Amino acid sequence: MAKVDFSPIADTTRRAEIVALLRRAILTGQLEPGQKLNELRISEQMRVSRAPLREAMRELVQEGILTSIPYAGTFVVDVTAKDIDDAYSLNKVLDEFAIERTWPLRDQRFFDELDQRHEAVKQATRNRDTTRQIETALQLHGLIYEWADNSVLLETWQRLTSRLQMYFALHQQARNEAVPAEDVHETYVSLLKGADMRAAQRHAREHIDLDFEELLSYARGLEQRPSKGA
């Protein structure tokens, strides 16, 4: 018998595809915070009935990127400065934990994957593809979570990530300028390859603070304005 590793085939239900479409639209900022999602309109655009659409929306509500008010509608979550602050402060704690757990499990495959994801970020940066850059940067950062061998931790981080990605996308969209050309992840990657775990943890915490300050000031600006409706 041939030794082939078959991966599970794709979940091919309309619901799953709708979830993916909506999530992407939200995380890239195509759907703005506070915006209402009209079920009839969306279902007609996607050429599906409202049943699978509504089920998909329920999932995204639970995922924390939509919010629902009975008989009023389902909306993209509003982004407050406090939300960002909360997410980031928790992220610091989780980062430390993830690095601690991943540390003894690092092997050649880990380093290879690390380089690969780092390369993906650099390529997106070269191509000036900001959306993809955010995506790849978060994937690079997510490796320590995937490697930590703790399913609950990973799940928690993925939920956090959704929001962070949304925040970053909004930020990028708002300032509407080219992303930093220099590679800010260089040190992070090399520290993860090194021998000093504390140093890696410290850097993760400080590196995060950098982007964070900028993001926060942006969010504080949003605070003043009313959120945009449908």
Next chain:
Amino acid sequence: MAKVDFSPIADTTRRAEIVALLRRAILTGQLEPGQKLNELRISEQMRVSRAPLREAMRELVQEGILTSIPYAGTFVVDVTAKDIDDAYSLNKVLDEFAIERTWPLRDQRFFDELDQRHEAVKQATRNRDTTRQIETALQLHGLIYEWADNSVLLETWQRLTSRLQMYFALHQQARNEAVPAEDVHETYVSLLKGADMRAAQRHAREHIDLDFEELLSYARGLEQRPSKGA
């Protein structure tokens, strides 16, 4: 005008009630891990159509206590020893963080609420109501999360709690014996009232370890047997 604090009225949709019913059935162990949920049967029992039931199930899937396989069915999540281990190790980290954040925010209202929840646990213990005891103990523990003023942290903990409650319920059900009559929370409460934050963090960590060891050995026992189907 009278100064009354009106709380928001109940979300009166079938879906919300179904979610509550199902969640309770799962967390109290009435629905066993691995068991399949037959949509038609449940919808007939509840006298609702499958639409709101399915939407409710989608929410619980995302909440992490159900799992769904397209065209095959929706099942109560299986409990593995590793899951429990993962949840607990993350819980320790979160506890430390929550205590740190709550610490400077403690006030009279906090202490009152602490006593009140502590009292609820003691009463449930006196009444030999194991289900209620688990519920109240987790609510007592949850106070530091509610007080930490970090919505993302609170949300994360609530997700974790669902599982923990499920694990504890299974455990209680399995050993089918009276719960410890002595009050293990006494020290925890007094430490939270005290002045030594580190001591409170340390105790939270160690107190958790106690129950944990027992729970883990129970879960390891489950590991061997196949999960029960519908």
Next chain:
DNA sequence: GACAAGCAGATTGTCGACAATCTAACAAGA
């Protein structure tokens, strides 16, 4: 002019029926 009542219109929540898919049992052939 201010305000309450009532009436469309639009939107969400729910229902019952149909289509797509899976499972298990059985038959046919190598």
Next chain:
DNA sequence: TCTTGTTAGATTGTCGACAATCTGCTTGTC
């Protein structure tokens, strides 16, 4: 005997229509 093809039954996924609810406007009254 083992494998493969077929079929019937059950269950999940999806659809279109109806009911319940909300929102904004209009109307009438003071």
